[in-house]
Amino acid sequence: MREGAGIALVILLAVIIGAVYGWQETLAGPVTEIADGDTLTVAGDRVRLHGVDAPERSQRCMASNGQRYSCGESATRHLASLVGREELRCAVIDTDRYGRKVARCMTPAGRDVGRELVRSGMAVAYRRYSEIYVPDEDSARAARRGLWQGGFQMPWEYRTGRR
Numbered sequence: 001m002r003e004g005a006g007i008a009l010v011i012l013l014a015v016i017i018g019a020v021y022g023w024q025e026t027l028a029g030p031v032t033e034i035a036d037g038d039t040l041t042v043a044g045d046r047v048r049l050h051g052v053d054a055p056e057r058s059q060r061c062m063a064s065n066g067q068r069y070s071c072g073e074s075a076t077r078h079l080a081s082l083v084g085r086e087e088l089r090c091a092v093i094d095t096d097r098y099g100r101k102v103a104r105c106m107t108p109a110g111r112d113v114g115r116e117l118v119r120s121g122m123a124v125a126y127r128r129y130s131e132i133y134v135p136d137e138d139s140a141r142a143a144r145r146g147l148w149q150g151g152f153q154m155p156w157e158y159r160t161g162r163r
Helices: 003-021 071-083 113-119 134-143 155-159
Strands: 026-036 039-042 045-049 087-095 101-106
Touching: 026 045, 026 071, 045 113, 071 113, 101 113, 113 134
Parallel strands: 045 101
Antiparallel strands: 026 039, 026 087, 039 045, 087 101
């Protein structure tokens, strides 16, 4: 079984079991808004993707050629290209202090959206909350994909004002 298919099956089973036993809230519906590289609206609910952190929309990074670019906008566009207006299925893990649902979301094709963001190098594994995407980050860093092709500040450092 392909890795992506196996992960999709595990998440699908967790969603079904959670729904049957009331263990976990699930969301399913179309993406109606992309707020930034790790936040979107699914079925009318604001969702923060679990285990990933993408550059803030206003954040700038350094490309391999030394030029500064808007990596926050690039991450936002990349998320939009991954999900389009597809119907996602999300397993809600928590609610953050801003009232957003924190969730792992899957495309109809079984692609884990967070994993795809980190694999492409357009987000990093948010180790403070989960280590599930650390191998994907290691792979992106080694291949110098996305953010890893140049220089950047970790998104959580950027948000705290250490710019």
